[in-house]
Amino acid sequence: MDRPRDAVDRLLVDASGRTPRADARRNVERLVDAARVAVAEIGVGVSAHEIARRAGVGVGTFYRRIPSLEVLLAAVLDEILDEITDLADRALADPDPWHGFREFADAYVRLRAESCGIGQALGGHHADGLAPRLADLREAIRSLVERAQAAHAMRADLAWQDVPFLLAAAATDDRTLGLRADGRQWEHNLRIILDGLRATGPGRPAA
Known part of the structure; x- marks a missing residue:
């Protein structure tokens, strides 16, 4: 594209x-x-x-x-969202659908966790100006999910639309219930989410 x-x-x-x-x-x-x-x-x-x-x-x-x-903000956010979509495109070129999805999820959640502004943009701020980039990213994530499901690497009982919400949830706030997360909390969250997304049974891919 x-x-x-x-x-x-x-x-x-x-x-x-x-x-x-x-x-x-x-x-x-x-x-x-x-x-x-x-x-x-x-x-x-x-x-x-x-x-x-x-x-x-x-x-x-x-x-x-x-x-x-x-x-200026629209140009910067547009550029970063292009970079995220490029990551998804490279993941789609990975011959291993699960590995490609996992690599994309790691980069995507890392960026959401480390950039306050990207989290806000992906959550709807500047949505009008970023609509084409967000549409590209939605399509890329849909393709990643459906490709992994077709390879029986990802559980089939979820819609692709569930995945962006799950990945967003991994990039948690730094405090909850009086607890303070360390700087890598998103990695712990993502590992649990990815484990839940993987297909079960003999064909289950390696972590």
């Missing part, structure tokens, strides 16, 4: 077709890098001032190079 340009190129699109100056590109690259880190740590509610501070530029430079905060 076709993929849009990365976030920097997308933000540098100029209707005149002119090539941006090198300093302009460097500033946009710094803003995109800062936005990715800030979105991971703070979420989609991060401010333009915070992104500019992290990029080492003034807010005036931010708005000279970026049409708006919303445009």
